Amino acid sequence: MRLRILVLFIVALALAACAGMRPGRAPTPTPAPVKTQRPTFTATPIRQTALPAATRSAPVSAQGATATPVPPSPTPVPPSPTPVPPSPTPEKASFTVSSPGVSNVRAGPGTNYPRIGEVRQGQTFEIIAKNQTGTWWQFDFNGQNGWISGELVSANAAARDVPVATNIPAPPTAPPAPTRPPQPTSPPPPPPALFVQAGIESRDAGNTNFDLVTFWGRLGKTGDYPISGGYRFRVSAPSGTAEVPFGDAWHNAYPGLGNAEFRYNAKIELPRTVGGYRAVVVDGSGKEVGEVISGALNERTHDVILSWWPR
Secondary structure, eight states, X not given: OHHHHHHHHHHHHHHHHHXXXXXXXXXXXXXXXXXXXXOOXXXXXXOOOOOOTTTOOOXXXXXXXXXXXXXXXXXXOOXXXXXXXXXXXXXXXXXXXOSSSEEEEESSSSTTSOEEEEEEXXXXXXXXXXXXXXXXXXXXXXXXXXXXXXXXXXXXXXXXGOOBOSOOOOOOOOOOOOOOOOOOOOOOOOOOOSEEEEEEEEEEOSSSOOOEEEEEEEESOTTSOOOXXXXXXXXXXXXXXXXXXXXXXXXXXXXXXXXXXXXXXXXXXXXXXXXXXXXXEEOTTSOBOBOOEEEEEOTTEEEEEEEEEEO
């Protein structure tokens, strides 16, 4: 606006100069210059659309000079969080061998499992698991699962939290007891004999001109009735064995010969042979029920008198 007024003022001055220079006209006196009033301006508010701070133009001053742009406010940076200290690494479950010397390592949690090695006092191992009662520890022993009794080691506090092992081997079966060869056993003692030995007498002949030896049996006291009841008289001699029943009546041997005469109720004759003999009372089934009477025959033995009485 100010520039426009100035241009109009200069044009008016030029026109006035030209008019004074026309011929035949008297020069027009130059009017005294009149001071032009500076126009006043009323500022009209201009509504501006808000722009982002990054693209907003700097305001223009009333004199038309461009104001220095105001730098955008820096974006506030949130404060860095206080670093949290790292959690301590949890302690691993382990044990240290405390038993003096060496301790056995087993294939399972028990002394009935086979021994697979040994560890020494002061050695430390990481615990893998435990048994159901927590009395045995499982650990890595040379690449295999080893077990050791809790009584032989000292475990740390973390050992309380180890799990129960899921791969506990089945307890080994007890080996069969070694077969013993049958031991010779003494035969049971025979039941008490029903008849006990009551006497034995051997009689020799004056010569050897005979072929037989006679065994005379007496069952019962000769002053009483003889005992028969199915019992038998058995004699075994070098020349053979013979058996006859006891009779139910007494018989006289060598009657009329004084002291040579005696009673009997069983008689056996066998070929005369030097050697031992054995005589006994048996029942009807052949079972021995009397005490055994034994002796020896010589080359002149002619008669053997054997007596048994009831027990």
